[in-house]
Amino acid sequence: MNLKKMVGIAAAEEVKDGQILGLGTGSTTNYFIEAIGLKVKEEEIKVMGIPTSYDSFLLAKQWNIPVTSLDEHDIDIAVDGADEIDPDLNLIKGGGGAHTLEKIIDYAAAKFIVIADDSKCVDTLGKFPVPLEIIPESRKTVFSAITDMGGIPAIRKAERKVGPVISDNGNFIIDAEFKKIDNPIQLEKDLNSIAGVVENGIFSQMTDKAIIGTSNGIKILK
Amino acid sequence: MNLKKMVGIAAAEEVKDGQILGLGTGSTTNYFIEAIGLKVKEEEIKVMGIPTSYDSFLLAKQWNIPVTSLDEHDIDIAVDGADEIDPDLNLIKGGGGAHTLEKIIDYAAAKFIVIADDSKCVDTLGKFPVPLEIIPESRKTVFSAITDMGGIPAIRKAERKVGPVISDNGNFIIDAEFKKIDNPIQLEKDLNSIAGVVENGIFSQMTDKAIIGTSNGIKILK
Amino acid sequence: MNLKKMVGIAAAEEVKDGQILGLGTGSTTNYFIEAIGLKVKEEEIKVMGIPTSYDSFLLAKQWNIPVTSLDEHDIDIAVDGADEIDPDLNLIKGGGGAHTLEKIIDYAAAKFIVIADDSKCVDTLGKFPVPLEIIPESRKTVFSAITDMGGIPAIRKAERKVGPVISDNGNFIIDAEFKKIDNPIQLEKDLNSIAGVVENGIFSQMTDKAIIGTSNGIKILK
Amino acid sequence: MNLKKMVGIAAAEEVKDGQILGLGTGSTTNYFIEAIGLKVKEEEIKVMGIPTSYDSFLLAKQWNIPVTSLDEHDIDIAVDGADEIDPDLNLIKGGGGAHTLEKIIDYAAAKFIVIADDSKCVDTLGKFPVPLEIIPESRKTVFSAITDMGGIPAIRKAERKVGPVISDNGNFIIDAEFKKIDNPIQLEKDLNSIAGVVENGIFSQMTDKAIIGTSNGIKILK
Known part of the structure; x- marks a missing residue:
């Protein structure tokens, strides 16, 4: 299984029936949205999503995940990707230019989980602009x-x-x-x-957990 | 000489000292802006430009062409490129996504000149979306x-x-x-x-003249 | 009963369980939204609203009317006010500056109902800018x-x-x-x-029905 | 003379021929712009203004002060009003909703002068939201x-x-x-x-000088 898909599915396993979800943006998060979509279809869980971009909105609709907004609901769990992750779980995000809404939504979440393959893990942030x-x-x-x-x-x-x-x-x-x-x-x-x-695209001190995909399986950082 | 440069220079020859110019956007128009910049430098003509995009603004500044705005000055001549030109000089523009400001400025000009190489000339508009x-x-x-x-x-x-x-x-x-x-x-x-x-990117009934570059030289349509 | 409230309630009576509603903006439409809110509460009808402004969004939320968007649902009935109504049901709208989104939503509706008190009825549009x-x-x-x-x-x-x-x-x-x-x-x-x-704020040829409040009761125009 | 006009004129006296000016927004700054306009007309000084709002742009044009932009020129002196001024020259601004562009321009200036009547002076900021x-x-x-x-x-x-x-x-x-x-x-x-x-509308640590109008004349704070 590819690493992005692996962590997308792992994050979806943290979601409980009835929760409001922040839906991040990017190729890794797309696997999370799809995994939620499958749970909605097969397990008939009731969740709502708050998308961080037009793309994640469209993907949510495609998977019949009802969408809502921060004005209407608080967020239980937000799941999003990152361009760089340091050992303290500080992030650089925004390669996709959506970091303003991502930060609004990720910060608003009671729990923020970042998902990525291990190529995104760095000792010190900054190689990625x-x-x-x-x-x-x-x-x-x-x-x-x-x-x-x-x-x-x-x-x-x-x-x-x-x-x-x-x-x-x-x-x-x-x-x-x-x-x-x-x-x-x-x-x-x-x-x-x-x-x-x-x-700006630095997300410091807000990540509750990182789910990292490696060739040896999943690694959890918190 | 490449055809785009040929028509850019030809359009610049229509410009007189003291005029206010609409500065279109795109690879062909860039040659026009450069040709105006050379006239400003070598012939010391006094003109001002009203750019249709941030790119044409930056190019104007690079060539020391003073810029102004529609709120401040009327436009004597606007020069712009096109994605398609029909025999009645109707155009499709907007491949660069700047067609709203281009239309505002091009329509505002006392004279609007379109410049292009002859690959842009079509019998009927519509192949270009x-x-x-x-x-x-x-x-x-x-x-x-x-x-x-x-x-x-x-x-x-x-x-x-x-x-x-x-x-x-x-x-x-x-x-x-x-x-x-x-x-x-x-x-x-x-x-x-x-x-x-x-x-929308259809510019009908507004072109006063087209300067078309062909392998046999310049062709004028009006 | 005041005329605005009278027509707001009358419009709400046209709404059926399960419908998607365009929620207009303004003091008259606010009575419509409230009347729908009461039907949601008392008759437990299931409807969703697509607001034409932040104000109608907030009012919908206050009345627990679920909101959605044009990207997600088609509209069955849109109800909105007007600044002027002529005998052919052409309108001037936009005193509140929300006419762009109002026009997008009202035009999208299968049925568009305008509601107003009779002071808005004119022989010829134009006194209102x-x-x-x-x-x-x-x-x-x-x-x-x-x-x-x-x-x-x-x-x-x-x-x-x-x-x-x-x-x-x-x-x-x-x-x-x-x-x-x-x-x-x-x-x-x-x-x-x-x-x-x-x-622009002229809404011609799109009104299916006008519900006009007069001191003698309700007058229907179509 | 009214206090706002007094400080507007005093600030204009600090301006030298050839300078680039940040033109603030509001009733007090309007007197500054007018005073500059008079100097342009009567003393024929050459200055250019960078407006902080559409209103100050229009006023500059009315007084024939040429306008330019931060992309084109650095600012020598910016002059702006304030809603509150504390003894350390920290400010609250933004009653007019233009504080974002005001802050961009005022911060960019080599010298930033705030002008106000003494009703704006407070011991501690915060009564004004x-x-x-x-x-x-x-x-x-x-x-x-x-x-x-x-x-x-x-x-x-x-x-x-x-x-x-x-x-x-x-x-x-x-x-x-x-x-x-x-x-x-x-x-x-x-x-x-x-x-x-x-x-946000707090402007701390950036004011070089305050020119305050009082019933006893002008008071300078730095």
């Missing part, structure tokens, strides 16, 4: 601030439109390469304190 | 309406984020394949009359 | 186009923020005074054909 | 977080549209009442660390 969603007018000043903090910022160019990738909220997505992030808790705060930064 | 910018909530109803009109709609999926391509205005970009558009003037109106459509 | 939602960059060119069409455009100034009222989609709201609209069907199309206009 | 711009989906979780921090959050309701005031960036504006803010530096960071908060 930190995605940021920014107000377009702040591009130049955000770049200065990030440079002052030791990062190398770049606008994420779109492939299928001209110009920058635009987030679902209508903002620019940029990527900041820090190479080695010694203090992710501090960097997450510092990046959000830059005027014009809507949200 | 018509891009539309739509309010996200209207996705399903817009799809129904387009299907009723004989088109095949598809969401434009992003490559560098999850989910749909988002326009600079924060909306979805979709593409509607009509194969053969007998009446582009009517279709442009009909598409804009669908609730939720912000703007 | 036509609201338009526009892309901010198009302000000046939209104003020119409207003036050419005989209208007097004005930006709607906000009271509780500086500058223009911003729509839920992030666009400007303007109001165009036409005084007397001889052909609302044509004007609706013409306004939507102006580059930069997202949606 | 702190405005926040938030992603709409985060409404409920932001409210929880603010409540946990001792604040009382409220959605800012619009007067001329239904539902919440929408910011120029398309987000909700909320107001959080803290009554007494002991550590504005910390609160500014903490509020920006809540997932979904785009920017």
Whole structure:
């Protein structure tokens, strides 16, 4: 079995009948959504999902998982992927540009589980650039601030439109390469304190459990 | 000389000192902006540009072309590319997803010149799908309406984020394949009359002149 | 009984168990939503609502009406208010600035019912200015186009923020005074054909029934 | 002379020929913009303005002050008003809902001057609620977080549209009442660390000088 599917299924086993689920975004989380869809179909459990992106919304609908919103329900468990995971379960997310809504939903959950294959586990965060969603007018000043903090910022160019990738909220997505992030808790705060930064892709101190897929089976970190 | 560069330079020759220019978006128009930049540098003409996208803004700045906005100045000449051009100079535009601002600016110009290589010239519009910018909530109803009109709609999926391509205005970009558009003037109106459509990529009855690059030199259509 | 409440209750009587409802926005429609809420509570009917604004969403939640979206369900009946109603049941809507989503939802409904007190009935539309939602960059060119069409455009100034009222989609709201609209069907199309206009507040040819409250009771128009 | 006009003129006296100016928003700053306009007209100084809102853009144009953007120029001096000013020159801003762009521009300035009449001076910030711009989906979780921090959050309701005031960036504006803010530096960071908060209205540690109008004349704080 592929590792992504393995952890998606493992996360689905934590879900109980009647729960409200945060539905993350990405290829690994898609296996989680499918596994929930199968439980809805075969075990007839009653759950509702709160999607973190249009894609996870569509996948939920495809599997007949009823969807709702944070305005209507609190979240019992959110399950999401990550681009990097450190030993303290700090994360970098946002390769898919959906990290603002992911952070809103993952933080709102009573329990947040990250799922990934073990290629995402690192000793220190930072090889993967930190995605940021920014107000377009702040591009130049955000770049200065990030440079002052030791990062190398770049606008994420779109492939299928001209110009920058635009987030679902209508903002620019940029990527900041820090190479080695010694203090992710501090960097997450510092990046959000830059005027014009809507949200950054560091998720520190919020993961309750990581389910990691390895060639030897599943490894749990908490 | 490549055909795109040839027509970009030819369009720049139409520009007079003191004029306000609409700066289109795309690989062909980029040659126009560069040619204007050279005139600013070498001939010291005074012009100002109103960009149709962040990319054409950046290119203008790189060439030291002062930029302004429609709120501040009227446009003398707008120059833009196209994805398809028919013999009546009706266009399909929006492969780059910037057609809403392009239409606002191109329509506002006293004179609108389209530039392209001759691969863009067609007898009848429609082989290139018509891009539309739509309010996200209207996705399903817009799809129904387009299907009723004989088109095949598809969401434009992003490559560098999850989910749909988002326009600079924060909306979805979709593409509607009509194969053969007998009446582009009517279709442009009909598409804009669908609730939720912000703007579509048919530009009918607005082109004053087309400068077409061919292997035998430049061809002018008006 | 006040006239708005009278028609809100009358519209609710048309709703059958199991239906999907478009929930309009405004003081009259609020009585409809409350009346549905009472039927949900007392008659235990199962319906779902698709709100046209954040306010109608909140009111639906308050009355425990489950909400859903156009992406998930088709609409059986939409009920909404109007600022003006002519004898052919053409409408002007958008005093509340929500007309884009209202039009998407009301047009999507199998049956669209407008409810109002009789002060909203006019012989000819136009005393109430036509609201338009526009892309901010198009302000000046939209104003020119409207003036050419005989209208007097004005930006709607906000009271509780500086500058223009911003729509839920992030666009400007303007109001165009036409005084007397001889052909609302044509004007609706013409306004939507102006580059930069997202949606206008003329709703022609879509109302299936009007429930009008008068001091002599309810009057039905179709 | 009224106090607002007095400080607007005083701030304009700090401006030198050739400078790039951040143009704040609000009734006090409007006097500054007018004073600059007079200097442009009468003393023929060459300056350019970077407006913090559509209103200050329009006022600049009315006074023939050329406008530019942060992408094009660095700012020498930004001048802006405030809703509250404490003795350390920490501010609460955002009564006008424009604080995100104001903060981007004011922070970017080499020198930031706040101007106000002395009714805005307080010993401790917090009687004026702190405005926040938030992603709409985060409404409920932001409210929880603010409540946990001792604040009382409220959605800012619009007067001329239904539902919440929408910011120029398309987000909700909320107001959080803290009554007494002991550590504005910390609160500014903490509020920006809540997932979904785009920017908050506390401006700490960035004011270089305050020009305060009193009935006894001008008072300078730095």
